[in-house]
Amino acid sequence: MGLDKKVDELKDDLIESVKRVVKIKSVQGESKAGMPFGEGPRRVLDCALDISKKLGFKTVNMDGYIGYAEYGQGDDYVAILGHLDVVPEGDGWKYPPFAAEIHDGKMYGRGTMDDKGPTMAALYGLKAIKDLNLPLSKRVRVIFGTNEETGSKEVKYYMDKEKAPVLGFTPDAEYPIIYAEKGITIFDVVKDLKAGCKKGYSVKSIKGGTAPNAVPAYCECIIGGGSTEDLKKLSVEFSNKTGFDIRVEADKEGTVIKAYGLAAHGSLPELGKNAVMRMFAFLDTLPLDNPELKDYIHFFNKYVGEETDGESFGVYLEDKESGRVTFNVGCVEMKDNSIKLSLNIRYPVTYTFDDLMNPFNKKLEGTGIKVKNMMHQKPLYFHANHPLIKALQKVYEEQTGKKADLLAIGGGTYAKEMPNIVAFGPIFPGKPDLDHQANEYIEIEDLIANAKIYAHAIYELAK
Numbered sequence: 001m002g003l004d005k006k007v008d009e010l011k012d013d014l015i016e017s018v019k020r021v022v023k024i025k026s027v028q029g030e031s032k033a034g035m036p037f038g039e040g041p042r043r044v045l046d047c048a049l050d051i052s053k054k055l056g057f058k059t060v061n062m063d064g065y066i067g068y069a070e071y072g073q074g075d076d077y078v079a080i081l082g083h084l085d086v087v088p089e090g091d092g093w094k095y096p097p098f099a100a101e102i103h104d105g106k107m108y109g110r111g112t113m114d115d116k117g118p119t120m121a122a123l124y125g126l127k128a129i130k131d132l133n134l135p136l137s138k139r140v141r142v143i144f145g146t147n148e149e150t151g152s153k154e155v156k157y158y159m160d161k162e163k164a165p166v167l168g169f170t171p172d173a174e175y176p177i178i179y180a181e182k183g184i185t186i187f188d189v190v191k192d193l194k195a196g197c198k199k200g201y202s203v204k205s206i207k208g209g210t211a212p213n214a215v216p217a218y219c220e221c222i223i224g225g226g227s228t229e230d231l232k233k234l235s236v237e238f239s240n241k242t243g244f245d246i247r248v249e250a251d252k253e254g255t256v257i258k259a260y261g262l263a264a265h266g267s268l269p270e271l272g273k274n275a276v277m278r279m280f281a282f283l284d285t286l287p288l289d290n291p292e293l294k295d296y297i298h299f300f301n302k303y304v305g306e307e308t309d310g311e312s313f314g315v316y317l318e319d320k321e322s323g324r325v326t327f328n329v330g331c332v333e334m335k336d337n338s339i340k341l342s343l344n345i346r347y348p349v350t351y352t353f354d355d356l357m358n359p360f361n362k363k364l365e366g367t368g369i370k371v372k373n374m375m376h377q378k379p380l381y382f383h384a385n386h387p388l389i390k391a392l393q394k395v396y397e398e399q400t401g402k403k404a405d406l407l408a409i410g411g412g413t414y415a416k417e418m419p420n421i422v423a424f425g426p427i428f429p430g431k432p433d434l435d436h437q438a439n440e441y442i443e444i445e446d447l448i449a450n451a452k453i454y455a456h457a458i459y460e461l462a463k
């Protein structure tokens, strides 16, 4: 019997197992003994390990952080890294979000696609290999993460105790294969300000944006003193000239300036309109009483402005594998004599952190602006001829009859958290991505197709 037929035999059992894990609300909760990420993530981990045990696999629970089902012999192992935690369900569901109801061939529920369904599909792919007694030269682990949505701290816990897999994939993105993920930085650029001393408008506060990795759609600035009517006139002139949406209103503290933009993901800032930078552009035209604030605003208006590729800042990089730098100003906060912008800069896969930050830091020399709270993730990149990529391409093409194009993205997937892992599925090209949204579902047909693809992929990697 072949793997496909075996997966078909296991179909009903697979569906039941997906239902079991989807019915557990595994949103991060309060940390307790043995439940580092709260009750839900721990319960779903226990459930997945129980399913694995009943399927005949060796199981290990690593102190409630993460666990795995293991099969086979050998020093090296292949890993499938999935996660069983979910984001909160939110509103707008037509079926209950934790009931795993099936309607019109689709199972609805938070986590059906991200990432419980595909993780179970991989487990049953391995079960098919086991039932058929196919010979493997490496061990295989299906790893159940429980903290992917809120920091992936469980993978760090795992990597502190276990050696890395030699090859593997995560079923937590899309098909065909994501072979390149840009390097990601998130950090603040901060300047302390002395009190104002010149003639001009007195800025009391500036606030805009919700997260560093999103293009801000709104920014607000409070001005104390000065004439609201004058500012209104200036803003109308400025808006007419630039096309920016800047509005001025009287406020109990003086005058409020509002800048409007268009939100977009921080990995695609060119699709948005940055309300913070538009505010800076307007403020840069005004006489301000604080020369240090004026310098800060002028600096970023001049060297960033509407640009989203870092060129004027001197950090432009580009490669053919993954494209150019993306430079997003995500948030601004000015209060209590200091101002900071939170940036999200992503750099192409064939470059390093230093290639980005050396010129960045050089640009800041002499400005009094400091880099703080650096968060960095290295790029992920496999050569197109890497055996892992070749094996997954072969399986995908055989199973779907479609070409397995290699994808490069600016976002970071779960694959970045563990060495030698690449993102492979589970969403097929052209299918909607409802991850983190209302009415998330997985088509039963796609669940089974995933189980078959993953069965063959595991076999190819571990044979």
Ligand SMILES: [Zn+2]
Pocket: 083, 114, 115, 148, 172
């Ligand atoms: Zn996910």
